[in-house]
Amino acid sequence: MMRVNLVLLTVLIACALSLVTSRHQARKLFIDLEHEAAQTRAYDVEYGQLQIEQSTWAMPARVERVAREQLRMQLPTPDRVEMLDEGTR
Amino acid sequence: MRATASTPLRLPPLRAPVVFGSLLVLLVVLIVRSLYLQRFDHDFLQEQGSSRYSRAIEVPAHRGRIVDRYGEPLAISTPVKAIWAWPDKVEATPGEMKALADALEMPSASLSQKLASGGDFVYLKRPVAPDVADRIAALRIAGVHDETEYWRYYPSGEVMSQILGFTGDHDIGQEGMELAQQSWLGGRPGTRRVIINRRGDVVEDVASIRAPQEGRDLALAVDSRLQYLAFRELRAAVEANKAKAGALIMLDVKTGEILALANWPAYNPNSRTRAARDRMRNRALTDTFEPGSTLKPFTIAAALESGRVTPTSIVDTSPGTLTIGSATIHDAHREGFLTVEQVIQKSSNVGAAKIALSLPASAMWQTLSDSGFGAPPRTGFPGEVGGRLRPAKSWKPIEQATIAYGHGVSVNLVQLARAYTVFATDGELKPVSLLKLDGPVAGRPAIAPETAREVRRMLEMVVGPGGTAPKAQVAGYRVAGKTGTAHKLEGRAYTDKYVSSFVGFAPVSNPRLIVAVMIDEPSAGQYYGGSIAAPVFSAVMGTALRMLGVPTDAPVSNVVLPPDSAEIGEET
Numbered sequence: 019m020m021r022v023n024l025v026l027l028t029v030l031i032a033c034a035l036s037l038v039t040s041r042h043q044a045r046k047l048f049i050d051l052e053h054e055a056a057q058t059r060a061y062d063v064e065y066g067q068l069q070i071e072q073s074t075w076a077m078p079a080r081v082e083r084v085a086r087e088q089l090r091m092q093l094p095t096p097d098r099v100e101m102l103d104e105g106t107r
Numbered sequence: 108m109r110a111t112a113s114t115p116l117r118l119p120p121l122r123a124p125v126v127f128g129s130l131l132v133l134l135v136v137l138i139v140r141s142l143y144l145q146r147f148d149h150d151f152l153q154e155q156g157s158s159r160y161s162r163a164i165e166v167p168a169h170r171g172r173i174v175d176r177y178g179e180p181l182a183i184s185t186p187v188k189a190i191w192a193w194p195d196k197v198e199a200t201p202g203e204m205k206a207l208a209d210a211l212e213m214p215s216a217s218l219s220q221k222l223a224s225g226g227d228f229v230y231l232k233r234p235v236a237p238d239v240a241d242r243i244a245a246l247r248i249a250g251v252h253d254e255t256e257y258w259r260y261y262p263s264g265e266v267m268s269q270i271l272g273f274t275g276d277h278d279i280g281q282e283g284m285e286l287a288q289q290s291w292l293g294g295r296p297g298t299r300r301v302i303i304n305r306r307g308d309v310v311e312d313v314a315s316i317r318a319p320q321e322g323r324d325l326a327l328a329v330d331s332r333l334q335y336l337a338f339r340e341l342r343a344a345v346e347a348n349k350a351k352a353g354a355l356i357m358l359d360v361k362t363g364e365i366l367a368l369a370n371w372p373a374y375n376p377n378s379r380t381r382a383a384r385d386r387m388r389n390r391a392l393t394d395t396f397e398p399g400s401t402l403k404p405f406t407i408a409a410a411l412e413s414g415r416v417t418p419t420s421i422v423d424t425s426p427g428t429l430t431i432g433s434a435t436i437h438d439a440h441r442e443g444f445l446t447v448e449q450v451i452q453k454s455s456n457v458g459a460a461k462i463a464l465s466l467p468a469s470a471m472w473q474t475l476s477d478s479g480f481g482a483p484p485r486t487g488f489p490g491e492v493g494g495r496l497r498p499a500k501s502w503k504p505i506e507q508a509t510i511a512y513g514h515g516v517s518v519n520l521v522q523l524a525r526a527y528t529v530f531a532t533d534g535e536l537k538p539v540s541l542l543k544l545d546g547p548v549a550g551r552p553a554i555a556p557e558t559a560r561e562v563r564r565m566l567e568m569v570v571g572p573g574g575t576a577p578k579a580q581v582a583g584y585r586v587a588g589k590t591g592t593a594h595k596l597e598g599r600a601y602t603d604k605y606v607s608s609f610v611g612f613a614p615v616s617n618p619r620l621i622v623a624v625m626i627d628e629p630s631a632g633q634y635y636g637g638s639i640a641a642p643v644f645s646a647v648m649g650t651a652l653r654m655l656g657v658p659t660d661a662p663v664s665n666v667v668l669p670p671d672s673a674e675i676g677e678e679t
Contacts, residue, residue, distance in 0.1 A: 044311075045311060048309070048312075049304075049309065049310060052309045066183050066185045069183055070180070070183050070185065073179060073180050073262035077262060077263065078332055078335035078336075079339075095582075096582035096583050096649070097582070099583070099653065101583070101659045
């Protein structure tokens with residue numbers, strides 16, 4: 019009887035310790051998860067800012083100015099435009 | 108010691124019961140206290156306890172983006188900081204004040220002025236970039252704080268200002284599509300209860316009190332390249348003609364989507380502090396005007412529908428005036444005998460009035476109403492108006508005659524452009540949409556397909572030799588359209604101020620785009636729609652068709668402009 023009790027006690031202590039460990043592990047992982055989630059939000063914000071930057075650089079008014087002034091491009095006059103049929107492409 | 112050991116201890120007789128009694132009393136006090144704490148103070152204590160380890164934290168949700176039909180961002184929210192202060196509590200050395208002023212990029216004098224202005228709360232600057240806010244926080248000046256808020260940024264600036272509108276405090280829509288689609292775009296922050304550890308890290312989720320609702324992206328029908336093109340040409344025309352204002356709209360004929368909607372004057376939504384209320388109005392949707400001759404094709408359509416005339420019927424417009432009661436209608440040029448086609452081509456007021464008077468008022472009203480006049484175009488835009496088309500029963504003959512050439516009715520530009528879908532398709536009135544659609548939409552039949560084709564041919568004659576709008580021609584494409592030059596109504600009298608307009612579509616063999624241009628009060632000498640609005644139409648339509656890769660349906664040498672000295676006829 020005494021031996022059975024001792025075995026059960028050992029099992030109980032082992033269970034209790036493993037519960038504590040896994041609980042601790044879970045919390046640590048959760049902290050990591052929270053950090054990653056915060057990172058994601060930060061990247062989202064940065065993505066938004068980069069989109070703003072990109073569309074500011076790509077504004078048609080700016081593209082047109084650069085094309086005309088720096089690259090000296092011009093619109094082709096209609097007589098220099100050739101329209102292809104859908105089938106020949 | 109020995110004596111005490113040998114003699115029996117005589118305690119005072121009451122000592123034991125008193126000690127026992129007082130211990131008992133203490134025990135009872137403890138029990139009562141603990142019962143009290145458990146029963147009556149429980150909620151308060153539980154709250155105090157949990158506040159040591161649990162927190163309700165806010166889960167941010169941001170406002171959705173607005174994008175154009177190809178996904179180009181038109182409005183994006185980004186977190187920024189606002190720097191504020193309690194002026195009474197600010198304690199800073201002159202050196203710290205200098206550093207703060209430098210970080211805020213404002214002169215020290217105006218900073219001290221803001222702090223001296225009193226009150227218990229003052230914004231020093233908003234918005235401020237997050238890295239600048241971090242630098243200010245590093246100064247650790249007592250009484251100076253920051254808070255996170257969202258700032259809406261519009262990369263396209265003034266080009267789309269009136270369509271998009273803007274947001275106000277807390278990123279809530281105030282004008283335009285931002286207001287109309289607030290419930291779709293707006294995010295709602297959520298809250299959740301969590302357990303935190305000693306360092307403030309979240310270690311466990313307990314419950315979600317309210318789930319955050321992220322704002323959704325909104326795709327507009329607008330094509331930002333076409334919008335820019337429209338805006339650029341419109342602005343140039345308004346400035347060249349010293350006009351008060353102007354508007355331009357481009358519709359996709361198959362789907363009724365609004366591909367471009369430009370207004371000038373405009374404002375910059377990114378720094379609108381000084382923008383006049385007047386510049387924020389989307390004139391194409393919220394203002395009405397008398398359309399003038401651009402309404403004549405609908406009169407002719409009603410006449411063709413009734414079967415009383417054919418395109419080649421003859422109308423006598425001599426002597427160029429028509430008197431009804433006490434009023435007289437004038438033509439700008441005396442034309443004599445005209446066919447019905449030529450009434451449109453030469454834009455004869457007398458011709459249109461005579462044709463209208465041969466019709467029952469109700470038939471004419473029906474065609475105008477079926478073409479969408481007198482009712483709002485239902486775009487969902489805030490402040491949209493429907494124009495005025497009075498019931499046929501109340502028309503007097505003079506009114507029926509003036510409505511025939513577009514006076515005594517009022518429209519907005521979107522409504523006018525939409526009405527032309529009747530001629531660009533085979534008689535169907537398409538619904539218009541500011542939002543991107545997935546495919547062609549069915550319209551509502553307004554006039555017979557045969558009538559639509561006949562009017563379309565007449566509208567093509569308008570830009571041809573002898574018409575009022577040779578300047579609307581586009582190299583490589585067949586175009587059709589109608590000019591309008593209307594006297595402005597001020598109070599109850601017509602003035603010598605004009606609204607010049609042109610509405611047209613192309614390519615005629617398979618119409619894809621409708622463009623309507625309206626220039627308000629041109630005052631640089633010219634005012635005819637054929638010389639003011641038609642060139643804008645031509646430039647926008649030509650470039651747009653080439654940008655979209657629409658196959659040409661005419662040789663590129665199709666443009667035939669009359670010599671500059673030749674007079675181009677046009678009516679009011």
